[in-house]
Amino acid sequence: MDSFSLGSALLQYTVSGLTIGVIYALVAIGYNIIYNVTEIINFAQGEFVMLGGLFAVFFAQSLHLPIFLAFVAAIGLTGLTGFAMERLVIRRARSSTVLSLIIITIAVSILLKGTAMFWWGKNPYSLPPFSSGRPFIVLGAAIQRQAVWIFAVSAIVVVCLTLFFRRSAYGKAMLASADNPSAARMVGIPVRQMVLLSFTLSAAIGAAAGVSITPISLMEYDRGALLGLKGFGAAVLGGLGQFFGALVAGIVLGLAESFCAGYLSSGYKDAVALVILLLALFFKPEGLFGSREAAKLKRF
Amino acid sequence: MSRLGECVSRSILAGFYVGLMLFLAASGRGLAAEPYKIGAVFSITGGASFLGEPEKKTAEMIRDEINKQGGINGHPIELIMLDDETDPTKANLAVKKLVKEVPVIIGPSTSGTSLAVVGVAEEANVPLISCAASHKIVTPIESRKWIFKVAGSDSHVVGKMFEHMKKQGIQKIGIMTVSDGFGASGREELLRLAPENGITVVADERYGPQDTDLSAQLTKIRTSQPQAIVNWSTGPTQILAVKNWRDLGMDSIPLYQSHGFGNRKNIQLAGKGAEGVRLPLARVNIGPLLADDHPQKKVIMEYTKAYEAQFKEPVSSFGGHAWDSMHLAMAALKAVGPDAAKIRDFLENTKGFVGQHGTFNFSAQDHNGLSKEDLEMVVVKDGDWALAK
Numbered sequence: 001m002d003s004f005s006l007g008s009a010l011l012q013y014t015v016s017g018l019t020i021g022v023i024y025a026l027v028a029i030g031y032n033i034i035y036n037v038t039e040i041i042n043f044a045q046g047e048f049v050m051l052g053g054l055f056a057v058f059f060a061q062s063l064h065l066p067i068f069l070a071f072v073a074a075i076g077l078t079g080l081t082g083f084a085m086e087r088l089v090i091r092r093a094r095s096s097t098v099l100s101l102i103i104i105t106i107a108v109s110i111l112l113k114g115t116a117m118f119w120w121g122k123n124p125y126s127l128p129p130f131s132s133g134r135p136f137i138v139l140g141a142a143i144q145r146q147a148v149w150i151f152a153v154s155a156i157v158v159v160c161l162t163l164f165f166r167r168s169a170y171g172k173a174m175l176a177s178a179d180n181p182s183a184a185r186m187v188g189i190p191v192r193q194m195v196l197l198s199f200t201l202s203a204a205i206g207a208a209a210g211v212s213i214t215p216i217s218l219m220e221y222d223r224g225a226l227l228g229l230k231g232f233g234a235a236v237l238g239g240l241g242q243f244f245g246a247l248v249a250g251i252v253l254g255l256a257e258s259f260c261a262g263y264l265s266s267g268y269k270d271a272v273a274l275v276i277l278l279l280a281l282f283f284k285p286e287g288l289f290g291s292r293e294a295a296k297l298k299r300f
Numbered sequence: 301m302s303r304l305g306e307c308v309s310r311s312i313l314a315g316f317y318v319g320l321m322l323f324l325a326a327s328g329r330g331l332a333a334e335p336y337k338i339g340a341v342f343s344i345t346g347g348a349s350f351l352g353e354p355e356k357k358t359a360e361m362i363r364d365e366i367n368k369q370g371g372i373n374g375h376p377i378e379l380i381m382l383d384d385e386t387d388p389t390k391a392n393l394a395v396k397k398l399v400k401e402v403p404v405i406i407g408p409s410t411s412g413t414s415l416a417v418v419g420v421a422e423e424a425n426v427p428l429i430s431c432a433a434s435h436k437i438v439t440p441i442e443s444r445k446w447i448f449k450v451a452g453s454d455s456h457v458v459g460k461m462f463e464h465m466k467k468q469g470i471q472k473i474g475i476m477t478v479s480d481g482f483g484a485s486g487r488e489e490l491l492r493l494a495p496e497n498g499i500t501v502v503a504d505e506r507y508g509p510q511d512t513d514l515s516a517q518l519t520k521i522r523t524s525q526p527q528a529i530v531n532w533s534t535g536p537t538q539i540l541a542v543k544n545w546r547d548l549g550m551d552s553i554p555l556y557q558s559h560g561f562g563n564r565k566n567i568q569l570a571g572k573g574a575e576g577v578r579l580p581l582a583r584v585n586i587g588p589l590l591a592d593d594h595p596q597k598k599v600i601m602e603y604t605k606a607y608e609a610q611f612k613e614p615v616s617s618f619g620g621h622a623w624d625s626m627h628l629a630m631a632a633l634k635a636v637g638p639d640a641a642k643i644r645d646f647l648e649n650t651k652g653f654v655g656q657h658g659t660f661n662f663s664a665q666d667h668n669g670l671s672k673e674d675l676e677m678v679v680v681k682d683g684d685w686a687l688a689k
Contacts, residue, residue: 006523009519009520009522009523012515012516012519012548013516013519015515016513016515016516016519017516019513020512020513023512117345122345122349122350122353123350123565124535124536124539124569125569126539126569126571134549135547135548135549137549141519142515142547142548142549144547213512216512216513216543217512217513217536217540218536218539218540218569220536222346222347223510223512226510227512257516258516259516261505261507261516261517261520262516262519262520263520265506266476266505266506266507266516266517266520267479267506267507269507269508269511269516270508270511
């Protein structure tokens with residue numbers, strides 16, 4: 001019998017919670033980017049995660065690309081899907097209300113899921129981990145190598161996004177379009193292009209999450225919905241539009257699920273996310289990090 | 301076009317239709333007898349599509365094969381197959397539709413969808429041969445007069461598993477089950493049969509069918525120090541269980557899976573991680589491993605060869621269920637014709653029917669006809685099944 005203490009168990013729950021938590025956070029960040037620029041909640045976000053994973057499987061296993069190239073190619077192709085979604089669908093309906101646009105994103109998510117089912121079939125697919133080897137054992141808890149990669153990918157995404165929005169002209173222009181589209185247009189910012197960019201970017205980030213998680217949890221055509229829902233919970237909990245909030249809320253959600261499975265009952269794990277989401281909507285609808293004044297001005 | 305022209309073209313069209321109908325009716329009567337209808341409800345899409353796909357392929361393959369040979373007593377088979385999308389409500393609607401049209405129904409694929417339709421078939425007095433495992437599908441027998449099933453009961457699987465554990469001296473186990481009909485039913489049987497086999501369940505964990513990580517559950521099981529772990533699920537979560545079990549360095553504790561793992565694709569997906577995983581399996585999966593004089597060897601090898609040649613994928617337990625239900629339905633149609641009540645009585649009195657999942661011996665008390673002796677304990681070895689010692 002292996003010596004496995006309660007302390008190791010606590011650490012193991014924490015590691016599992018953090019791993020899945022940063023994935024929720026990445027999905028939530030994807031929601032936020034589009035929300036910030038358009039006030040649309042893009043319910044196809046979960047499908048981007050699924051597409052990222054399955055595209056990577058296609059590049060790595062059908063085209064035999066090395067895993068890192070497959071990673072980049074999958075992100076690129078999913079980004080292109082986001083691009084196409086804005087160009088072909090959202091832009092055509094741009095005069096509709098935000099609510100109609102949100103419903104349109106649900107339609108797109110069904111379309112993407114259906115297409116993925118035809119293309120890849122209904123079996124789950126696996127990817128080799130980014131680097132092979134036994135998991136690291138820290139104080140009795142096992143940390144999968146892929147989990148380390150997931151943390152690294154998330155950190156890179158968060159740092160790049162922060163730099164992008166704080167430093168680059170495009171990023172600032174995107175924030176400006178979000179704050180006040182009319183004023184932004186008047187100072188010469190092409191708001192439509194910013195919307196296009198937001199869809200492309202959030203699809204790419206969703207794909208990064210999808211590719212990183214596939215070696216651990218496999219990927220199949222209908223995985224997007226649940227990940228999308230949990231990510232949405234994280235986005236609302238953190239305050240819609242708040243990047244830092246999404247990161248913290250994603251991790252909180254992941255840890256809550258993991259501890260619930262570990263110390264209460266694993267049967268209630270999925271309920272945790274929804275209960276937290278409901279509590280947040282009842283008691284702090286603007287989210288942990290959103291401001292109440294700003295929330296009042298938004299329609300959704 | 302003028303109104304007159306339109307009128308003329310319409311009557312030409314109508315005349316053509318009438319002619320076609322007459323021709324079809326005449327030629328139909330001349331060439332073949334009225335087709336025998338078999339209804340089928342499978343989860344071809346949705347969460348249990350990995351069951352429904354091979355079932356659909358198998359049923360269609362058998363239909364084509366029999367029709368090519370001239371059908372049953374000269375009657376071709378017409379298979380009316382509906383997809384329930386793994387949704388109990390849709391399964392229920394599908395069976396409601398089928399009971400009006402066919403004398404016998406095969407499917408549904410899962411325990412959840414099957415339990416949702418037994419009432420409909422029972423009320424309509426149409427025999428239904430389910431392809432799912434839960435023993436609740438055919439018990440209590442008083443209210444399951446018209447219901448049969450060809451998948452071994454969970455109690456057989458658990459019985460076989462515990463028998464193997466006893467041989468290995470395992471007394472303390474941790475179990476983890478998926479929170480759907482399949483998992484809930486397996487969990488019930490594990491907990492029910494453990495005491496009479498001298499086995500203590502020291503951990504009892506659950507998870508959702510869409511979960512992406514099971515390390516929390518496994519860690520919790522580990523803290524209770526079992527001698528073996530039983531995972532009971534279908535689909536991707538059972539591969540997750542293997543991966544997490546391996547990654548957490550828990551491979552010193554043997555992992556038993558349910559018969560749901562009985563598909564070679566699962567071994568491929570889990571990669572090297574699956575080595576050493578134990579499970580009770582129906583013989584349909586391990587045709588080549590069977591002794592040549594085994595009574596099931598011939599039917600299993602014939603099915604395996606035909607299926608693998610046509611679909612370029614390995615056979616699975618699930619396709620085997622479709623084979624068994626389809627052949628039982630055909631045997632009944634051959635013996636008594638398309639009469640629902642007679643088919644029911646024929647099925648109930650069928651003995652020694654050699655199928656993919658065992659030798660079926662139905663009776664008024666047993667509408668499953670299988671026992672734990674129809675399973676083999678196997679272990680994953682070098683990326684394939686091997687008989688466990």
